[in-house]
Amino acid sequence: MGLWRKRRTILATILVCVTAGLAVALLKPKEYVYSTLIQLGTYPDDRGTLLQVMSAEAALSTLNTAIVPTLVSQHARQQYIDPKTFKIAASNSGGGNQGGGGSMVTLAGQGPLKDQAVFFAIETQAAKQLAQITAGRSNAAVGNITAQLDQAKIQMHTLQDPTQIESEKAVLLETMLAAQGNLANLKQQVGVLKQKLGSLDKTETLDQGLVSKLEEYLGKTQQASLQAIDANSATQAMTALLLNNQMQQNMQQLHSIQQKLTLELPQELADTQAALASNLNQQKVQQQALSRANFALENYGTQHARKVQKQQTVIARLGAQLQALTPTRVVAEPTRSAEPVGIGRGVLVVFSGFFGVFLGLFFALMGGYVQEVRARLRAQAEVSTMPNALKSDKRASPDRDAGRVEVSLQSGAVARIESNEAARGNVAAV
The missing domain is CATH 1.10.287 (Helix Hairpins)
Structure with missing residues (x-):
């Protein structure tokens, strides 16, 4: 009963509040969300792996602490309004799937319809400034890949040049002929070395026989000299003297032959055998070189086609890297939400x-x-x-x-x- 007696007060209060709420709802301007989508650029490293020109965290920090506040302040001064009315913030939208795979950054602000142009201008300028900040690394990567691509194209042109092809074939033919000539010379030298070895063997045999004969002759001469000395006659004494002189000459000759047999002849035999072994090794080397040159000449077409294909692969890879390299760009222009946001009327x-x-x-x-x-x-x-x-x-x-x-x-x-x-x-x- 007490509340019923106060019904007029309650109804009047409700009517006043509803009227005030309706007035606020009608007078309060509708607010919309103004947003734009930015894709961070990418560039390939030396192995072709795509990297972002700037991390998403660094981009958000740059936008929220430097670029956006500066632009908001500038536009607020131009419009003679409080900069706090323009609330624009950048947020990470995750990995992108549009042409490059860089992270997506969303710039979004909320305000009335009359400020749409200002929100669009701030977001557009913020995206351009972020693109300018990240352009240095993108441009350097573009220049590096472009230089490599130009060099690869020059090498491809050289590979496909008919003059270069004939020159390479001529070099291979010359190499093969040189290997054949060297092999023939080495084989000829083998015959000479073998003859020399045979001659040295014969010389050794002859010298050994001569040593035996000289030793036998010296023994006989020494015995005859002793007999002449024992005769005690002038004639025998002269004979003994002549025999002694002959013995001296024979001993010198024997010493010379023995020195030749023990020093000179073994060294000469060793040198000749080493030269023969070296010759045989060189023949193997020349035979291998001849085989390689012959194989290269016979398979020149196949090898050349492989080189061309490999160079084409390099050119395609560099071209793909150049295509994958994307600058920081706006993938969605500033737009307004279809419906107003906030509390409805x-x-x-x-x-x-x-x-x-x-x-x-x-x-x-x-x-x-x-x-x-x-x-x-x-x-x-x-x-x-x-x-x-x-x-x-x-x-x-x-x-x-x-x-x-x-x-x-x-x-x-x-x-x-x-x-x-x-x-x-x-x-x-x-």
Whole structure:
């Protein structure tokens, strides 16, 4: 019953809140999200692996702490408005799937429709400045790959040049003929060395026979010399002298032959055998060179085709790297969200209605509480003024005065009881 008596207050409060909410909903401008999508550039390393020109974290830090605040401040000064009204932030959108695979960065801001041009301008300029910052590494990579590609194309042109092909064939033929000539010379030298070895063997045999004969002759000469000395005649003495001279000459000849057999002839034999072994090794080398030259000449067409194919692979790989290299660019131009964002008008009005209900109940309860307090204070004031009234009325009888006091006290008590019951009823209703 207490709340029902305050129904006008509650309804008035609800009506005021709903009206205020509706006014705010109608006067508050609609806000939209303005966003653009940026793809960070990529470049290949020496092994062809694609790397980002800037990490996503570095790009976000550069945009949020340097580029965007500067652009917002500039446009705010130009528009003579508070820069805090333009709230634009960069966020990481993950890996991209469009032409290059670099990470995606989203620039997004929220504001009314009248500021659309400003949001678009800030986001476009921010994307351009980020692209300029990352352009250095991209341009260096482009120059390096372009130089390698040009060099590969020059090598391909050289490989396919008919003059170069004939020159390479002529070199192979010349190499093969040279190997054949060297092999023939080596084989001819083998015959000479073998003859020399045979001659040295014969010389050794002859010298050994000569040594034996000289030793035998020296023995006989020495015996004849001793016999001539024993004869004690002038003729025999002269004979002994001649024999001694002959012995000296034979001994010198024997010593010379023995030195030749022990030193010179073995060394010459060893040198000749080493030369023969070296010749045989050189023949093997020349035979291998001849085989390689012959194989290269016979398979020149196949080998040349492989070189051309390999060079084409190099050119294709460099071309793919050049195509995969992408600069930092805008993949989605600044756009406005199709629907406004934030609290809708209907939601705001409904919220205002609920708020009005609670506020009306609060006012009603507070009004009842205030009335109760006022009644209590009024009753206390009446009780406190009652003795003064009795003293001033000297003509009243004591019994009548007592009755009046009792009636007054009863009335105050009844009023307080009713007020307390009404307050409890209001609280229970809430």
